[in-house]
Amino acid sequence: MSYGWKEYAVELEPSKELLKPLVVPVKTLMAPGPSNCSERVLKSLQHQLLGHLHPETLKLMDEIKAGLQYAFQTKNTLTLAISASGHAGMEASLGNILEPGETVLIIKSGEWGSRAANMSTRLGAHVEYLETELGVPATLTDLEAALQRHRPAVIFLAHAESSTGMKQPVEGIGPLAHRYGALLIVDTVASLGGEPFYADSWAVDVVYTGSQKVLGAPPGITPISFSPAAEKKIFQRRTQVPVLYWDMTVLGRYWGCFDGPRMYHHTICATLIYGLREALAQLAEETLPVSWMRHKAAALRLEEGLRRRGLELYISNPQHRLVTIVPIRIPENIELQLVIEEAMRKHKVELAGGLGPTSGKIMRMGLMGVNATPYHVDLLLNALDDGLRYARLVKKSKI
Amino acid sequence: MSYGWKEYAVELEPSKELLKPLVVPVKTLMAPGPSNCSERVLKSLQHQLLGHLHPETLKLMDEIKAGLQYAFQTKNTLTLAISASGHAGMEASLGNILEPGETVLIIKSGEWGSRAANMSTRLGAHVEYLETELGVPATLTDLEAALQRHRPAVIFLAHAESSTGMKQPVEGIGPLAHRYGALLIVDTVASLGGEPFYADSWAVDVVYTGSQKVLGAPPGITPISFSPAAEKKIFQRRTQVPVLYWDMTVLGRYWGCFDGPRMYHHTICATLIYGLREALAQLAEETLPVSWMRHKAAALRLEEGLRRRGLELYISNPQHRLVTIVPIRIPENIELQLVIEEAMRKHKVELAGGLGPTSGKIMRMGLMGVNATPYHVDLLLNALDDGLRYARLVKKSKI
Numbered sequence: 014m015s016y017g018w019k020e021y022a023v024e025l026e027p028s029k030e031l032l033k034p035l036v037v038p039v040k041t042l043m044a045p046g047p048s049n050c051s052e053r054v055l056k057s058l059q060h061q062l063l064g065h066l067h068p069e070t071l072k073l074m075d076e077i078k079a080g081l082q083y084a085f086q087t088k089n090t091l092t093l094a095i096s097a098s099g100h101a102g103m104e105a106s107l108g109n110i111l112e113p114g115e116t117v118l119i120i121k122s123g124e125w126g127s128r129a130a131n132m133s134t135r136l137g138a139h140v141e142y143l144e145t146e147l148g149v150p151a152t153l154t155d156l157e158a159a160l161q162r163h164r165p166a167v168i169f170l171a172h173a174e175s176s177t178g179m180k181q182p183v184e185g186i187g188p189l190a191h192r193y194g195a196l197l198i199v200d201t202v203a204s205l206g207g208e209p210f211y212a213d214s215w216a217v218d219v220v221y222t223g224s225q226k227v228l229g230a231p232p233g234i235t236p237i238s239f240s241p242a243a244e245k246k247i248f249q250r251r252t253q254v255p256v257l258y259w260d261m262t263v264l265g266r267y268w269g270c271f272d273g274p275r276m277y278h279h280t281i282c283a284t285l286i287y288g289l290r291e292a293l294a295q296l297a298e299e300t301l302p303v304s305w306m307r308h309k310a311a312a313l314r315l316e317e318g319l320r321r322r323g324l325e326l327y328i329s330n331p332q333h334r335l336v337t338i339v340p341i342r343i344p345e346n347i348e349l350q351l352v353i354e355e356a357m358r359k360h361k362v363e364l365a366g367g368l369g370p371t372s373g374k375i376m377r378m379g380l381m382g383v384n385a386t387p388y389h390v391d392l393l394l395n396a397l398d399d400g401l402r403y404a405r406l407v408k409k410s411k412i
Numbered sequence: 413m414s415y416g417w418k419e420y421a422v423e424l425e426p427s428k429e430l431l432k433p434l435v436v437p438v439k440t441l442m443a444p445g446p447s448n449c450s451e452r453v454l455k456s457l458q459h460q461l462l463g464h465l466h467p468e469t470l471k472l473m474d475e476i477k478a479g480l481q482y483a484f485q486t487k488n489t490l491t492l493a494i495s496a497s498g499h500a501g502m503e504a505s506l507g508n509i510l511e512p513g514e515t516v517l518i519i520k521s522g523e524w525g526s527r528a529a530n531m532s533t534r535l536g537a538h539v540e541y542l543e544t545e546l547g548v549p550a551t552l553t554d555l556e557a558a559l560q561r562h563r564p565a566v567i568f569l570a571h572a573e574s575s576t577g578m579k580q581p582v583e584g585i586g587p588l589a590h591r592y593g594a595l596l597i598v599d600t601v602a603s604l605g606g607e608p609f610y611a612d613s614w615a616v617d618v619v620y621t622g623s624q625k626v627l628g629a630p631p632g633i634t635p636i637s638f639s640p641a642a643e644k645k646i647f648q649r650r651t652q653v654p655v656l657y658w659d660m661t662v663l664g665r666y667w668g669c670f671d672g673p674r675m676y677h678h679t680i681c682a683t684l685i686y687g688l689r690e691a692l693a694q695l696a697e698e699t700l701p702v703s704w705m706r707h708k709a710a711a712l713r714l715e716e717g718l719r720r721r722g723l724e725l726y727i728s729n730p731q732h733r734l735v736t737i738v739p740i741r742i743p744e745n746i747e748l749q750l751v752i753e754e755a756m757r758k759h760k761v762e763l764a765g766g767l768g769p770t771s772g773k774i775m776r777m778g779l780m781g782v783n784a785t786p787y788h789v790d791l792l793l794n795a796l797d798d799g800l801r802y803a804r805l806v807k808k809s810k811i
Binding site: 021022023024025026027028030031032035037038039040042044046047048049050055056057058059060061062063064065067069072073075076079080082083086087088096097098099100101104108128131132134135136209211213214223225231232233234253254255256257258277278279280281282283284285287288290291293294296297298300301302305306363368 | 420421422423424425426427429430431434436437438439441443445446447448449454455456457458459460461462463464466468471472474475478479481482485486487495496497498499500503507527530531533534535608610612613622624630631632633652653654655656657676677678679680681682683684686687689690692693695696697699700701704705762767
């Protein structure tokens with residue numbers, strides 16, 4: 014048999030850096046996310062790939078769906094995970110239930126409202142804001158006034174405004190929205206599994222979260238759930254969902270959310286399915302109430318440690334503080350970057366500054382998933398002490 | 413310190429299936445993809461997560477970019493990977509360079525043209541087809557006639573039409589497209605790394621591929637590259653790219669493709685970055701010419717084995733056959749599903765039927781990445797023999 018090789022030539026050569034071995038340091042991720050994965054989740058990731066329609070894959074997807082229904086506390090059948098990051102959860106929520114020309118009312122209390130507005134504008138929707146003071150949630154009274162004024166088709170809010178560490182209470186908003194004919198989207202990227210959340214009893218229409226925060230799976234696969242009212246709206250749209258990749262009328266069929274056979278839509282990442290399945294299994298084993306209490310205990314221990322050091326919590330009202338993200342005001346005369354660098358250098362602990370409107374004003378610490386333990390709180394405080402000491406030392410040496 | 417616990421209750425309980433251990437069988441994936449990952453890639457996936465803006469992550473992204481420039485054979489600076497499956501590569505290509513009201517000419521030679529049309533319609537574009545006979549590529553003469561008739565802004569074609577196993581020659585199409593003022597998108601999802609491909613010297617404007625085929629990384633992260641002409645068009649659009657998630661003017665900044673600082677856009681999946689980096693490192697070590705020859709040798713060995721068994725290759729002209737996907741006509745009186753089931757049961761080897769227009773007509777075998785070796789060809793033929801024997805046996809027992 015003659016192969017009849019022709020001359021294969023290349024015009025461009027490979028990079029030298031790529032030919033060096035992969036080295037990945039192990040860090041303790043205590044910024045607002047991603048958080049660390051458990052050993053069990055990491056171990057699951059090395060399993061060989063499965064095909065996107067293999068029965069084993071479909072079974073794991075079913076288990077994920079059940080795990081998500083538990084995590085969201087919902088019976089919604091249109092519950093699945095999008096093969097993309099949490100950003101896509103936001104864009105898919107809006108893209109499915111918002112039509113061109115409709116109005117979306119965005120509760121803007123930090124970074125995420127601006128991002129939702131950017132996406133909504135691209136969809137041809139009309140954006141109205143209910144803007145709050147940074148770190149202070151919107152009240153039902155404010156919201157009702159805004160609903161009367163703007164008559165939106167959709168309301169968007171972030172349960173965990175990670176740019177400020179503020180928790181927006183959700184209870185009561187769903188029924189109010191529905192009285193005014195609006196559907197409610199809630200972003201729980203930085204809260205789900207750490208803060209109590211009840212999609213069904215709070216009458217939330219669309220909710221999504223991040224896989225890489227409290228749940229402790231890798232990023233890149235985004236849990237989302239639609240209420241029967243949201244599902245109805247999607248199937249009754251005047252225009253097609255502009256993006257096939259997250260058109261729920263098609264993606265929902267791949268995930269077995271409707272009657273009828275499962276259909277090929279895209280090649281799901283088996284690796285991320287393994288990781289998310291194991292993360293949800295760990296949550297189901299621990300149970301939500303225990304996870305909620307564990308996160309609360311960690312946050313209280315951290316807040317106590319911060320107070321003892323004379324550091325000022327950014328959110329003044331304890332009722333509005335998230336347990337997953339604890340922000341403090343940057344102390345006077347401290348260069349935050351030096352604190353962050355020293356914590357990483359000496360302890361491999363990640364801390365973070367502000368984001369968007371809080372940039373340069375606050376430092377944010379994350380207590381999510383496997384990192385919400387007394388051990389991690391103490392490690393974090395230790396790293397913070399060393400970081401602050403280093404920043405003061407540098408300051409002094411410059412005087 | 414009093415915790416002041418309130419009563420945490422849940423309304424819905426976790427699923428029993430989720431509480432069982434994860435079991436993932438090891439299969440040899442010899443359908444048109446995903447293919448198997450190498451041990452080196454699988455090992456890389458279990459590294460702990462890194463943050464999306466950590467210096468180590470940004471360095472790995474730079475290495476991936478260099479590896480992709482090599483794999484695509486391009487110097488395009490706007491070369492990166494989208495955090496989503498290959499489907500999103502197609503939708504992002506169209507979404508970035510096609511504006512509402514513009515015409516896209518789709519070379520339709522199987523399944524992928526239909527999908528590109530679906531996406532283009534959602535973008536508000538006007539779709540025209542150059543349709544070919546199944547398994548036969550379009551010629552430059554056909555294409556020029558279509559360009560004269562339709563005057564499209566964009567041409568879309570699949571280099572590897574995986575639904576038929578047909579290879580569409582690309583050389584010559586780029587310059588022809590440009591003479592008519594059109595930009596050229598090429599889908600290399602099922603070919604890149606296995607078939608020679610030269611983005612720059614073939615004057616391709618947008619090219620994307622799948623991570624999970626020849627490259628041998630997990631799915632969920634999709635390499636894509638834009639020529640300077642494509643980049644220019646994106647920055648000069650009259651309308652915004654409708655999707656922020658894959659708007660290259662923003663995503664390109666996160667990947668360091670333009671001058672200026674790198675900016676947060678979404679939380680990239682460190683796990684998939686590790687896997688893709690290692691897959692590209694392995695390709696760079698092997699070199700493209702050797703990888704191309706290895707895939708060709710495997711395909712020739714498989715074709716020879718099929719001929720010896722009296723099986724008929726679906727693509728009659730050897731010049732139009734892909735080396736990565738080898739399809740045969742389903743032999744008379746054979747129930748394909750039985751062949752596929754027996755190959756999986758007895759050998760854990762995955763075979764596939766047709767897709768879309770070839771459904772029920774052909775069987776498809778994939779030789780991609782680590783599976784393009786003589787050992788795997790022989791394993792595949794062995795599984796095929798057993799599958800065919802089983803299907804004949806069942807047939808006989810029914811008579």
